[in-house]
Amino acid sequence: MSATALAILYRQHLDVLEQRASVALERGGFEHLVVPSGTLHYQVFDDRDYPYAVNPHFKAWAPLTRNPGSWLVFTPGKRPTLIYLQPFDYWHVVPQAPSGYWVEHFDIRIIRTADEAAQHLPPPSRCAIIGEPQSALGEHVPNNPQAVIDYLHYHRAYKTPYELAMMRAASASGVRGHLAAERAFRAGASEFGIHLAYCQAVRQDANELPYNNIVALNEHAAVLHYTELGRLPPKDPRSFLIDAGASHAGYACDITRTHAADSAGEFQAMVQAVDAAQLGMCDQVRAGTDYKQIHIDAHLALAGILREFGVLKVSPEAALERGISSAFFPHGIGHGIGLQVHDVAGFAASDSGGSIDKPTGHPYLRLTRVLEPGMVVTIEPGIYFIDMLLEEVKKNGYGDAVDWDRVEAFKPYGGIRIEDDVVCTDAAPENLTRDAFAAA
Template sequence: MSSYSQLFARHIETLQQRTRDILNQQGLAGLAIHSGQSLRVFLDDQDYPFKVNPHFKAWLPVLDNPHCWLLVDGHRKPVLLFYRPTDFWHKVPDLPSAFWVEQFDVRFLTRPEQVAEHLPAQRGEWAYLGGHLEVAELLGFSQPNPEAVLNYLHYHRAYKTDYELECLREANRIGVRGHLAARDAFLAGASEFEINLAYMKAVGQGSEQAPYGNIVAINENAAVLHYTHLSHQRIADVDRHSFLIDAGVDFHGYASDITRTWAWRRGLFADLIAALEVQQQEIIATMRAGLRYTELHLQMHGRIARLLQQFGLVDMSVDGMVESGVTGSFFPHGLGHLLGLQVHDAGGFMQDERGTPLAAPEAHPFLRCTRIMEPRQVFTIEPGLYFIDSLLQTLQAGEHGKQVNWALVDALRSCGGIRIEDNVVLHANGVENLTRQAGL
């Protein structure tokens, strides 16, 4: 625990330095970072699940407590205004006692409006960071979410501290346990709903703690990229073909994002999974500092084209498939994205700390990252190969439709598709695959 505390102390030093830099640049006195507020369901007496402001959880792993505040100026010990009401209807948050407490000047609020008693007098010189602009205005903050401040913080958030990397490693270790449990449940004949229960039991997190909705898809449901329906129906062995799970966990506010695809029996689809996995591992091995992530994505399209050739699915040249967009009919999404405090972490299109954007190529609009890859950045690498009816219909009706082996495509439609996703850290001396390192 002492070494973990040391990692966190150095993490806070880094955040303090970033705070000093941006405050000096913008002539600000400090940042008032709001954890957020609960949102009431319309015409109901219950709230939606609370999601903390990522700028708040960048400083400490308090993820489930609204009405908290951080006051930071880059020099003094950060002030944590911790909300702890008197309440017999709900569980009151425990007194803070974890490894991170000594890094903060902790004060307590029993009512949200008490925050005004602790705020600096010159609030016009402080920036508010949070999602409740009406609260900022009521409290007298005249600079809510300044674009220059957000751009700077989002850009530098891509460079993970040692503490953040250890959190991401642990998120992968826990997530891998869930994936193995989900695989075993699928192979035992469970339904999507039952598989999801097995996953959540193995990781010890429910849907409200998960960083995103679990994708648990059997057969053709794997062709729905964000499938979250979770059918209760068990499928007979003879009709059982494939299983795709895309699920992660949250550890101290940091997400894992892992996908695996499994075949029910040996044969063409199982061979296709194995071949895509080889390509996925090879593209990861080519990652290096100085290469733009866009180039990695375009290289993957060439690899998908070679697979389509190899398995007799499309009779075209590799360049012809990529340039004409044929590969996009089978691999329609981006190769991956930045990962960290959020699953699709901020800053993926930023080219500098001023926030200068570089959009995805016009032919690849769903790519979520165009940055130059650098050490300490964490990415997902998640190539896919799918049989999506709407995309295939367009392909079949187009000029290259006759170059597709539709009999083979039709034989694979019931399998839905394949996605294989690892979480990868780029270091100065190579790549660290957090997911494979965790045993999956």
């Protein structure tokens, strides 16, 4: 994308943010929106800091992700102010002065110590200060007024064209990493080695990635958030599941793929069946579709695959009704994504608050809203062979619904998950992940 096109998209994005912030402030009865970028947190009894994570409300306005101690101020009718900490420091690299396509839209004030920000902030009594408690500076203490938060979070689900451009770039980076990771797996690398290959291809280290990489070989794929990263490869590599994303200008992608060592084996056939079903679920990401229904339909589709492969002896409908499908697919079909991997307001009933309940028996679904144009969601169905959940099936009296010999045949592979990031539009959905793979 050309610098001119990016500048135009950003200006339009900033217009949307200013409109949203103005309404949110009016809802809350405030005059100023004040957003700290966040601060460094130090480990107990030590002078080492934890990895810094920027306030997502801050990076929504400016593509700055490594600038603790900075602040943003917006007053309706005025240019936003960026208070930018550029300290005198010989221990660390000093951030460069702000530059690029976005700076002309801000009144930028450089400070040399974090405390200097206070002189540039409006009186706190009329401010909605959005951030974590540790960001407090004197009387400027984050108050996170609910009316303001409700409005901003609800509307953050609707991505601007600028945000979609950033997410396409993040997806392109993530796909480079996934291709490198598969090559490393085929070459016999360990989980740790695959992780390093991924980071090198994405050109981001673990602290820059939007979440900890899940790199699981064989049975490890049955642990949903497996992040141990074994240092030695298994003697008999059978399967590989990688759930890994990338960041671009503060925006995230979230991609999962599963690979079989044997391209002609039964596990590979199941991977292909889940992949085909997942594409059908992605096609459901259309305006007016209840995301909860995609989740329920995913249970039916996955139970159908399990029946096709001889794991289940009952119909998909019976497996869903009795909770058996949840033993094999125990998480939600996905979540919103954007500035955060698990983006906010997934259950919001409106921009004035309230929540939409999850379907009974499905406690881990992270999004219950009706889809509308501009929303970006993940679609990540999975089939896993997890001992503790399968034991629950037996305890609940449904053991005869499962062919346990077939379960034993698939357990050495751990599980399968396929995940794409999908944009809801006015027409057919845009699959950011598949498009990035096709381009690569």
